[in-house]
Amino acid sequence: MQWTATPLDPGLYIVATPIGTARDITLRSLDILASAEILAAEDTRSLRHLMTLHGVALGGRPLLSYHDHNGERMRPRLMRALEEGRSVAYASEAGTPLVADPGYALVRAATAAGHPVTAAPGASAVLAALTVSGLPSDRFHFAGFPPSAAAARARFLGGLATIGATLILFESPRRVGRLLTELVQHLGGERDAVLCRELTKRFEEVRRGTLETLAAEFADRPVKGEIVVLIDRAAPVAHSETEMEDALRETMKDKPLKQAVAETAARLDLPRRQVYQAALRLKGET
DSSP states (O other): OOOOOOOOOSEEEEEOBOSSOGGGSOHHHHHHHHHOSEEEESSHHHHHHHHHHTTOOOTTOOEEEOOTTTHHHHHHHHHHHHHTTOEEEEEOSSBSTTSSSTHHHHHHHHHHTTOOEEEEOOOOHHHHHHHHHOSOOSSEEEEESOOSSHHHHHHHHHTTTTOOSEEEEEEOTTTHHHHHHHHHHHHOTTSEEEEEESTTSTTOEEEEEEHHHHHHHTSSOOOOSOEEEEEOOOOOOOOOHHHHHHHHHHHHTTSOHHHHHHHHHHHHTOOHHHHHHHHHHHHHHO
């Protein structure tokens, strides 16, 4: 099947591509890839192969490489095309552009210059991993790749400890054993965690357990492929009635009752009704 090109309005089109299985691309993404006047990709070989699989002809259109190492040089060329009123499509190597991807600076420049930016959503390793993990999905924090330098890495991982959401990280397969060990040190070994490898691909693997058990399992295990690590939020800390009342007394010294209740409930992660009733008792004692 040959995909037919249809005219696109001028602007920048952000195109999600499959993270593994080629059939995960959307019909709209194929429409854009077939129709954009200029194509840019984090990996031109990957995009060319994907287009060939789906019968999208490149024709005489430019297919430009745009990645972390040439962004400063290539971005002006893409911006000139937008200024000329042309349609430009940018695709990541795999997944949704701008998620751990160099497309951010291009989108920022395009929006700053007043050019329309349109997303063609699709596959995302973050959401695919969250979907199969079984961990809470009402709130999640995507932290990306941890730094490789020891000091920066320690600060980065330590900063995740108090985030009240499911944590999602990417990591190199060469460092995943190290990461799990470090997460035990910074977050504690008892948290539930999930390691996803090669999602949507032939050798997809999802391993579940506590951080401690996963760290032991992957300590010396050779790992290949794309890795996503997810960690459940910390269990809520139980605060005694005395701690709640002490916090309320301190906050009520210089704040109205309702504000003191709201701040105390948020800080101690307690039901506001419970804190409000305690505040009324304390107010009645004065």
